[in-house]
Amino acid sequence: MQEAAQLVSKVLVLNDDAEVRGHIKAFCDAHHLIPVKPQAGAALSVLKSNVDLGAIFMQETYTGEGGNALELARAIHAIRPELPIFLRREAASHLDDLPDLYRGIFTAAYTTSTIDELAPLIDKNIFSFQYPNALVRGITEITKTTLETQFKGVEVRTEAPYMVRDRIIYGELFTLIPLESTWCRGYMMLQTEEGPLIKYVEDGRTHISRDPANFRDINHVMGEVTNLIWGAFKNRFISNEPVDWRQSQVPLIVNHEHRYISFGSEDPQLCFRYTLVDPNGEATPLVLYQRFVFNLSWAPEKFKENEVLTEDLFESGELELF
Secondary structure, eight states: OOOBOOOBEEEEEEOOOHHHHHHHHHHHHHTTEEEEOOOTTOHHHHHTTTOOOSEEEEETTOOTTSSOHHHHHHHHHHHOTTSOEEEEOSSOSSOTTSOHHHHTTOSEEEOGGGGGGGHHHHHHHTSOSOOBHHHHHHHHHHHHHHHHHHSTTOEEEEOOOEEEOOOBOOSSEEEEEEEEOSSEEEEEEEEEOHHHHHHHHHTTOSSOOOSSOOHHHHHHHHHHHHHHHHHHHHHHHOOSOOOOTTSOOOOOEEETTTTEEEOSOOOOEEEEEEEEEOTTSOSOOEEEEEEEEEEEEEOGGGOOOOOOOHHHHHHHTSOOOO
16 A cells, blocks of 8 residues: 555644643644644634534533533534544543433543543544545645646645544535545535635636626636546546446535535545635635545555556657657
8 A cells, every 4th residue: 555644633622721731732743633722712613613623622621611611512512513522531531420411422531641542532533544645645736736727826825634524614615526436436525715716706817707707607617626626636546447336325415504514424534725825915815625525435555646658748748859
């Protein structure tokens, strides 16, 4: 199997004790987690926002929201039931003595001295999928090149790919396209905000230039970008080997009120974030999130990049006779 990419994941830390936060940060640093904490009283609003998270670390006596920590955990679980919650306790690293009402909310309990015992659960809940480095690097290259060709006068900035477990939709517009191969079956999704994209169309920064622009125009732009990325992904990573099209499917669920989408699987998702920035400062930055959901089949041991034919490189101009 090819070398696996080392990914990261953001986790929300709800803890009042500064000394304990130091222990949690050391654990996070050692296990490729990025700890973030909300302002006092802001935890629920943060969780209702577009923050991509892999898990929550919560103190049993946390008072940051001004109430009972266990009741706060119930509220969090209602908002983001897909996120594992790890409960820090003072003496017991188990959940056996909690009332049934709360016990099922938490993935596990730990104490400051037993935090290292969470490592296998982090691997299981967040990093259960191993992604070949060539795939992760290639996705970034393909997407960055596509965005640079489809948007004029912008610089495309990329961030380190990361793992998420939440199902929150970012912005008002998202596209979805299936991926089918001998080594994966699932979807690629792009998400963005409508307002900045409409402005890009009205300013003539896309292949469509129309003022005023409407939602159909930006639908067309996002559809074209998605199709080009999909085509490049297919050419680079999906071979011509036959795929069994009789395999099972699962329903997708979209809840517009809660900006939520489910692919019928609890598996974590591979996420990329791209920001389109005008070097001259004349346009509002445009943020796009790209997610890969391999919810139907995942066999990274079968993954391989397609060979690039020399003739294709000559035709594209990337090679020329010396």
